[in-house]
Amino acid sequence: MFLRFFGREAHEGRMARAVGIDFGTTNSAVSVVRDGERPALARFRTRKGETPVFRSILYFDPERREGNGRLLPAAGPEAMELYRESGGAGRLMQSLKSFLGSRLFLSTNVYGTNLSLETLIGYLLSALRVGAEADLGDLGTRAVVGRPVRFVHARSDEDERLALARLRAAFRAAGFAQIEFEYEPVAAAYHYELGLDHDELVLIGDLGGGTSDFCLLRVGPRVRREGRTRVLGTDGVALAGDAFDGRVVRNLLAPRLGLGAEFRSIFGRVLPVPSWIYRHLERWHHFSQLRTPETLHLLHALRKECVEPGALDGLLHLVDHDLGFPLYRAIEAVKLALSQDPLARFAFSDGPIEIEEPLARVDFEQWIAQELGAIEDSVARLLGHCGVGAGEVDCVFLTGGSSLVPAVRHLFERRFGKERLRAGAELTSVASGLALRALE
Ligand SMILES: Nc1ncnc2c1ncn2[C@@H]1O[C@H](COP(=O)(O)OP(=O)(O)OP(=O)(O)O)[C@@H](O)[C@H]1O
Ligand SMILES: [Mg+2]
Known part of the structure; x- marks a missing residue:
């Protein structure tokens, strides 16, 4: 198997390495492994030190161009650093993975250049490759993704x-001509299995930024040796951390940015400010779409006619100054704090916006109740489809950043019992597992 996947390099006598790449909605990671060794995660250099986690963001500065005038994007830690240095100027993109399945997003105009989604993600993956190779050396052209x-x-x-197909094209653009896909929770199972000295029927839950993915499979040394069918089934829902953030926008921010405010229409009627504007605020990857000349024009017009003067100033400032990134950082900060403490403070101020609010975990949990329900349903569907009762599952391994939300954990504790829950390597288990899968 190993020879088949890495045939040429192995024949040439070089120590072949298997490469796993986790391109995440929020964070990406790269891992390599040699036969008989443990996987090694690429460590990316930042000004503050090294990290195995590469933020999946892309940054464009209109002045930053190659000799031929082409825009020179930055990604990951460099993108964050350049964005901060610019004082918030330029264009920042995140959660690009969430557009892959959308037929509505084909390309976007970035400072006069039309760039397809594949090109944008290709830029990000190229930078991920360069960063990983600075630590691990040449990654070659093959990987399990x-x-x-x-x-x-x-x-x-x-x-x-x-x-x-788009993801494949983006990887090709980054020099990975031969890739194989593996389900992210299946990859996480390879990581989980590393430390196991006995066989188990395990449920893996990988709850990230964009999606919550589940997989039921048999793992352990004997199952592997005998090569029995390992994966019993998979299920998933397209919501996770970004959707939780959206609930904070809806419940905490939108009311303070004019949701429910009224304006005088040209026919003299008093109408509420359209709520679709606020729905766009709820997802980072839709936020940037508010910055079109038409929407800005509309916002300015609404602001002038607002019944309550100033009600839309904050919203307009947010969109006009493209403050999505700092805003979502503030939301993430309060969410992370609530994973630690039952009470946290949300704080965001810029121009006319000044919000400082306490937020209780119980309120946040109520806001995300629908998402928690969808996650629970996905797990129930998986068990039902596989014909396996919750009592038959030996262990549940939870990974991905959003598995750190206490309400998510409780959901699994309730169904499977605390003693059967395992967790760890939240941001890196998928990459490590993908490398192990590539070795196979
Ligand atoms: N301590 C924490 N508490 C709550 N949420 C957290 C915590 N740490 C990270 N997160 C959230 O986890 C998400 C990122 O997790 P992760 O890196 O696993 O996602 P991803 O792999 O990029 O996304 P996906 O797998 O969906 O493509 C973000 O939404 C982040 O806000
Ligand atoms: Mg992930």
Whole structure:
């Protein structure tokens, strides 16, 4: 198997390495492994030190161009650093993975250049490759790459195929001509299995930024040796951390940015400010779409006619100054704090916006109740489909950043019992597992 996948290099007598790449909605990671060794995660250099986690963001500065005038994007830690240095100027993109399954997003105009989604993600993956190679050396052209069970926005099998084709094209653009896809929770199972000295029927839950993915499979030394069918089934829902953030926008921010405010229409009627504007605020990857000349024009017009003067100043400032990134950082900060403490403070101020609010974990949990329900349903569907009762599952391994949300954990504790829960390597288990899968 190993020879087949890495045939040429192995024949040439070089120590072949298997490469796993987790391109995540929020964070990406790269891992390599040699036969008989443990996987090694690429460590990316930042000004503050090294990290195995590469933020999946892309940054464009209109002045930053190559000799031929082409825009020179930055990604990951460098993108964050340049964005901060610029004082918030330039264009920042994140959660790009969430567009892969959408037929509505084909390309976007970045400072006069039309760039397709594949090109944008290709830029990000190229920078990920350069960063990883600075630590690990040449990665070659082959890799096993993670994929969610369901892509965000994918409504049909055809959309899923579209998402995979675009992802493949983006990897090709980054020099990975031969890739194989593996479900992200299946990859996480390879990581989990590393420390196991006995066989288990395990449920893996990988709850990230864009998707929550589940997989039921048999793992352990004997199952591996005998090569028995390991994966019993997979299921997933296209919501996770980004959707939780959206609930904070809806419940905490939108009311303070004019949701429910009224304006005088040209026919003299008093109408509420359209709520679709606030729905766009709820997802980072839709936020940037508010910055079109038409929407800005509309916002300025609404502001002038607002019944309560100043009600839309904050919203307009946010969109006009493209403050999505700092805003979502503030939301993430309060969410992370609530994973630690039952009470936290949300704080965001810029121009006319000044919000400082306490937020209780119980309120946040109520806001995300619908998402928690969808996650629970996905797990129930998986068990039902596999004909396995909760009592038959030996262990549940939870990974991905959003598995750190206490309410998510409680959901699994309730169904499977605390003693059967395992967790760890939240941001890196998928990459390590993908490398192990590549070795196989
Ligand atoms: N301590 C924490 N508490 C709550 N949420 C957290 C915590 N740490 C990280 N997160 C959230 O986890 C998400 C990122 O997790 P992760 O890196 O696993 O996702 P990803 O792999 O990029 O996304 P996906 O797998 O969906 O493509 C973000 O939404 C982040 O806000
Ligand atoms: Mg992930």
